[in-house]
Amino acid sequence: MSEHPEQPPFRFPVATRYAGMASSPLKDIFALAARTDVVSFAGGIPDPELFALEDVRDCYDWVLSHQGRRALQYGVSEGEAELREQAALRVARHLPTSAEQIRITSGSQEALFVIAEALLEPGDVVLVESPTYLAAVQAFAVHGARVIGVDTDDGGVLPDALDRAIRTHHPKLVYLIPTFQNPTGRTMDLDRRRAVAAVLERTATVLVEDDPYGDLRFSGEPCPPIASLGAMSAQTLLLHSMSKLMSPGVRIGWIRGEGAVLGTLAVAKAAISMQSSVVDQLTVARYLASKDLDAHVARVCGVYRERRDAMATAIAPVLPAGAHVTRPEGGMFLWASLGHGIDAQAMLAHAVAAGVAYLPGWSFYAEDPDRSTMRLSYVTHAPAVIADAVGRLGEVIATHAERADGVSARV
Numbered sequence: 019m020s021e022h023p024e025q026p027p028f029r030f031p032v033a034t035r036y037a038g039m040a041s042s043p044l045k046d047i048f049a050l051a052a053r054t055d056v057v058s059f060a061g062g063i064p065d066p067e068l069f070a071l072e073d074v075r076d077c078y079d080w081v082l083s084h085q086g087r088r089a090l091q092y093g094v095s096e097g098e099a100e101l102r103e104q105a106a107l108r109v110a111r112h113l114p115t116s117a118e119q120i121r122i123t124s125g126s127q128e129a130l131f132v133i134a135e136a137l138l139e140p141g142d143v144v145l146v147e148s149p150t151y152l153a154a155v156q157a158f159a160v161h162g163a164r165v166i167g168v169d170t171d172d173g174g175v176l177p178d179a180l181d182r183a184i185r186t187h188h189p190k191l192v193y194l195i196p197t198f199q200n201p202t203g204r205t206m207d208l209d210r211r212r213a214v215a216a217v218l219e220r221t222a223t224v225l226v227e228d229d230p231y232g233d234l235r236f237s238g239e240p241c242p243p244i245a246s247l248g249a250m251s252a253q254t255l256l257l258h259s260m261s262k263l264m265s266p267g268v269r270i271g272w273i274r275g276e277g278a279v280l281g282t283l284a285v286a287k288a289a290i291s292m293q294s295s296v297v298d299q300l301t302v303a304r305y306l307a308s309k310d311l312d313a314h315v316a317r318v319c320g321v322y323r324e325r326r327d328a329m330a331t332a333i334a335p336v337l338p339a340g341a342h343v344t345r346p347e348g349g350m351f352l353w354a355s356l357g358h359g360i361d362a363q364a365m366l367a368h369a370v371a372a373g374v375a376y377l378p379g380w381s382f383y384a385e386d387p388d389r390s391t392m393r394l395s396y397v398t399h400a401p402a403v404i405a406d407a408v409g410r411l412g413e414v415i416a417t418h419a420e421r422a423d424g425v426s427a428r429v
């Protein structure tokens with residue numbers, strides 16, 4: 019019981035940019051994913067059964083035994099030397115990179131915040147693919163940016179549309195996820211990357227290239243990062259993350275950049291969180307140096323490939339005529355556009371009642387959402403579970419398509 023029952027509850031004066039965000043879309047995803055009575059395709063959440071638990075335990079033990087006092091101490095904002103060295107070796111597979119060009123972050127999510135903090139002024143424009151990763155839009159928006167979507171097709175962002183948008187809006191930066199994009203799973207091929215790089219170079223526009231999924235390739239040929247094309251490396255910040263490859267729980271990612279901006283990124287990182295967890299950095303460095311991440315990723319990809327196949331096979335026959343679904347060569351997501359005037363958000367409650375959840379697509383658009391879209395992650399469940407749940411989802415979709423078609427026939 020309150021001591022002063024007549025007093026209204028205290029209301030904290032939250033910043034306008036966070037008002038109305040009582041719950042972030044990501045928090046809602048995790049809540050859906052945690053429900054045990056629902057098969058959730060909503061989150062991009064790695065299957066915990068696939069974590070290399072023994073190898074990671076080994077590395078924590080080694081770090082605490084050999085570097086314990088350092089691991090439990092404050093570190094440096096740029097990141098621990100061993101991890102920057104290992105990160106540089108991985109990036110250098112595609113683009114010459116030294117440890118000095120790496121800034122360690124607590125996952126790519128923090129990298130986006132660090133970049134927004136370091137580069138954006140209120141009112142700046144950020145161009146993104148339409149649709150794009152919703153939490154990136156949020157990171158830019160809470161720093162006062164106006165986020166504008168650029169048209170895409172199945173091959174990613176359209177170079178002409180990007181060119182026009184740059185000339186019209188003079189953006190501070192362009193944010194792209196060229197490989198196994200979140201939410202669509204689409205990948206830009208080399209020709210598209212070259213065309214996009216030419217536009218960005220010609221207009222001297224900064225690129226933030228986010229690549230958390232690129233190593234999760236099941237088929238097809240790897241594509242070089244846009245950062246490695248032409249002279250793009252000087253004007254690109256390239257983001258990688260250990261979340262989808264090793265563990266999201268360690269919260270380790272990095273930014274690869276060049277020149278004076280690296281200093282600003284370190285200052286912004288220090289302002290936000292001083293440095294990423296030293297014990298986790300040293301453990302990931304030890305893991306990369308002493309274990310075989312590529313072999314682990316190959317095992318994970320083998321499992322994910324079967325799950326992608328299970329979902330692609332199950333979903334094709336249950337989509338209404340004219341609907342479109344992507345079939346990515348890697349990553350975690352399928353993206354379906356149902357059409358027929360279906361509202362995937364309104365349909366979600368019925369899907370959840372049928373024991374299956376997905377992520378309605380509208381929240382991935384900076385503007386003008388296609389409300390008939392949905393993102394389905396195939397990585398968390400076994401093929402039989404996927405097939406069964408997609409079957410139930412199909413019944414819900416069919417009901418909504420019939421209802422929507424009935425309404426349009428009556429109008």
Ligand SMILES: Cc1ncc(COP(=O)(O)O)c(C=O)c1O
Pocket residue numbers: 062124125126127128151195200228230258259260261266270271
């Ligand atoms: C495109 C993209 N960028 C960044 C992130 C953030 O990942 P993390 O902070 O775990 O590295 C995600 C997570 O799903 C993502 O899909």
